[in-house]
Amino acid sequence: MxxxxxxxxxxxxxxxxxxxxxxxxxxxxxxxxxxxxxxxxxxxxxxxxxxxxxxxxxxxxxxxxxxxxxxxxxxxxxxxxxxxxxxxxxxxxxxxxxxxxxxxxxxxxxxxxxxxxxxxxxxxxxxxxxxxxxxxxxxxxxxxxxxxxxxxxxxxxxxxxxxxxxxxxxxxxxxxxxxxxxxxxxxxxxxxxxxxxxxxxxxxxxxWPREYLSYFSLGNGKKYKGIALDRGTVLHPLVYAPNASNSTSGDQCSPNSLIPEMVAGKIVVCDQGGSRVRKSVVVKKAGGVGMIMANIEGYGEELVADPYLLPTALVGKKAGDAIKRYIASHANPEATLVFRKTQLGIKPxxxxxxxxxxxxxxxxxxxxxxxxxxxxxxxxxxxxxxxxxxxxxxxxxxxxxxxxxxxxxxxxxxxxxxxxxxxxxxxxxxxxxxxxxxxxxxxxxxxxxxxxxxxxxxxxxxxxxxxxxxx
The missing domain is CATH 3.40.50.200 (Peptidase S8/S53 domain)
Known part of the structure; x- marks a missing residue:
């Protein structure tokens, strides 16, 4: 939603x-x-x-x-x-x-x-x-x-x-x-x-029935909608945060949880939970160029727009799960964030x-x-x-x-x-x-x-x- x-x-x-x-x-x-x-x-x-x-x-x-x-x-x-x-x-x-x-x-x-x-x-x-x-x-x-x-x-x-x-x-x-x-x-x-x-x-x-439309395109050609308030990115490597962390809270991109050498130049997928905006600080500090924030159980398909410190798209649980499956099944996962415009008439x-x-x-x-x-x-x-x-x-x-x-x-x-x-x-x-x-x-x-x-x-x-x- x-x-x-x-x-x-x-x-x-x-x-x-x-x-x-x-x-x-x-x-x-x-x-x-x-x-x-x-x-x-x-x-x-x-x-x-x-x-x-x-x-x-x-x-x-x-x-x-x-x-x-x-x-x-x-x-x-x-x-x-x-x-x-x-x-x-x-x-x-x-x-x-x-x-x-x-x-x-x-x-x-x-x-x-x-x-x-x-x-x-x-x-x-x-x-x-x-x-x-x-x-x-x-x-x-x-x-x-x-x-x-x-x-x-x-x-x-x-x-x-x-x-x-x-x-x-x-x-x-x-x-x-x-x-x-x-x-x-x-x-x-x-x-x-x-x-x-x-x-x-x-x-x-x-x-109100409107959204800030964005979508991201994975390296396998599939596209998913999200919500964003920023500029887009070109094609970059994609990494799921726990795969670039030694921390038990790495999935949520908690402070100092990411390994810079494994994040630099990449779009990082972070799970919902805690301060959404603060996650962008963590990703940027580790050298990431963009962030996809994925809803988890309890957040469902609800999407709320926030300004961030680097290009970021928030996606629902279904899209988030699809991204993680893509990352797990591909040796070199990639993604592009494309931020579009304000779209009216969203239902319900x-x-x-x-x-x-x-x-x-x-x-x-x-x-x-x-x-x-x-x-x-x-x-x-x-x-x-x-x-x-x-x-x-x-x-x-x-x-x-x-x-x-x-x-x-x-x-x-x-x-x-x-x-x-x-x-x-x-x-x-x-x-x-x-x-x-x-x-x-x-x-x-x-x-x-x-x-x-x-x-x-x-x-x-x-x-x-x-x-x-x-x-």
Whole structure:
């Protein structure tokens, strides 16, 4: 199963554009709604925070743009109307912050906060892409809504004492929707509401019907499809990682597990498991020129795109097994990676991703959880200028937009939709907004039930809750 979903196409999939636009609230009403995000901060220079055409900041707004070091009042505008940082709990637990490694300000050193906030309410940006993939106009779900950033997540994590402080301040500032793409170990509940805003913590996601098509050609002439975000390679020798390793974890290309003399100049086949992106560092360090990452039992045919440090294609278990059989049966196996383009119309869609969270409620198993599901795989959105697309220290590239996947990407999609409901019905309570999102969701598409990729069978209410969010 290959996934493709990003904010150049998500609004269309969720029916926020085209013939459906007329049913949504006027942009003037949406611009009165403030979405607050508790995350790693913001990269204010991103085009996703362009405030062209926006009216003055709502009079009800009481927040501010904190002026410290590399962040001042000019970093905010009529789109990004507030930015604060909270580090007391973090520094109390881990000591004074090392400001050579991270910014003691609302500035985003990681990319996560910029990504999530631009999904929720980023301004339209024509021509956005990652290395030419997902090319189009990226925009947030509530593109006219205002954004307020509350940085409470640092290199050492997000501390429980800082997050409640953020919530209190956000309520006083006048935030309407508070979006938290984070979780705490042992947490028993993942969604909250107060009298004047909705707080959404969603750990689930769905793909949109598109893929970043690639294929690789083996020396025996057979071709297999995969997913990739990179350039291709010419014909190179092919080696399965365990055959070039003395380590018991060599199959997964763990750090220092590969023998350079047996890898140099070759495409290396690594098994899934652990950090996908980190494997490319290991292969490159050993002298490899490319990587094929093969799904193993438990991953099935699910494919998620990532940026890597060298040409890489991810393939499903069936293709991976075929490659390994080819390598085992040929004295001089070879392969070529060919990366094509973004392809639309992938079926079936939507499906529940194998790594989506599942119910039931951990405290009371008779209660249904999840609430609903939403997009979160292969999402194109804004990125920081302080870190490369892989997030690895070895990655020196800079990009304006990045494609990443996770439960963190689902949350701002729903937060943006909640903002649209708030704009259309300003007097609705958080419970009413949540009810509207859940009761209008769906569990069947084109007459067929939503599929759970983890089992290959129809998904159940413990997989999708009320269903897939629907506009």
């Amino acid at each position: 290959r996934y493709e979903l990003h904010t150049t196409r998500t609004p269309e999939f969720l029916r926020l554009t085209g013939q459906y636009e007329a049913v949504f609230p006027a942009s003037g009403n949406v611009s009165k709604v403030v979405i607050g995000l508790v995350d790693t901060g913001v990269w204010p220079e991103s085009k996703s925070y362009n405030d062209k055409g926006l009216a003055p900041v709502p009079r009800s707004w009481k927040g501010q743009c904190e002026e410290v070091q590399d962040f001042n009042s000019s970093s905010c505008n009529r789109k990004l109307i507030g930015a604060r940082f909270f580090s007391k709990g973090y520094e109390a637990a881990l000591g004074p912050m090392n400001e050579k490694l991270e910014s003691r300000s609302p500035r985003d050193d990681d990319g996560h906060g910029t990504h999530t906030s631009s999904i929720a309410a980023g301004s339209p940006v024509p021509g956005a892409s990652l290395f030419g993939y997902a090319l189009g106009t990226t925009r947030g779900m509530a593109a006219q809504a205002r954004v307020a950033i509350y940085k409470a997540c640092w290199l050492g994590g997000c501390f429980g004492s800082d997050v409640p402080a953020v919530m209190d301040k956000a309520i006083k500032d006048g935030v309407n929707i508070l979006s938290l793409s984070l979780s705490f170990p042992g947490a028993q509940y993942e969604d909250f509401s107060t009298d004047n805003q909705t707080l959404l913590l969603l750990e689930l996601f769905l793909p 869609s939507p499906v529940v991703a194998a790594f989506s969270s599942r119910g039931p409620n951990p405290v009371a198993t008779s209660l249904l959880k999840l609430d609903l599901i939403a997009p979160g795989v292969n999402i194109l959105a804004g990125w920081t200028g302080a870190d490369g697309p892989t997030g690895l220290p070895e990655d020196k590239k800079t990009v304006g937009y990045n494609i990443i996947s996770g439960t963190s990407m689902s949350c701002p999609h729903v937060s943006g939709l909640a903002a649209l409901l708030k704009a259309a019905h300003p007097k609705w309570s958080p419970a009413a907004i949540k009810s509207a999102l859940m009761t209008t969701s769906y569990t069947r598409r084109n007459g067929k039930p939503i599929k759970d990729v983890a089992t290959g069978k129809p998904a159940t209410p413990f997989d999708y809750g009320a269903g897939h969010v629907n506009c």
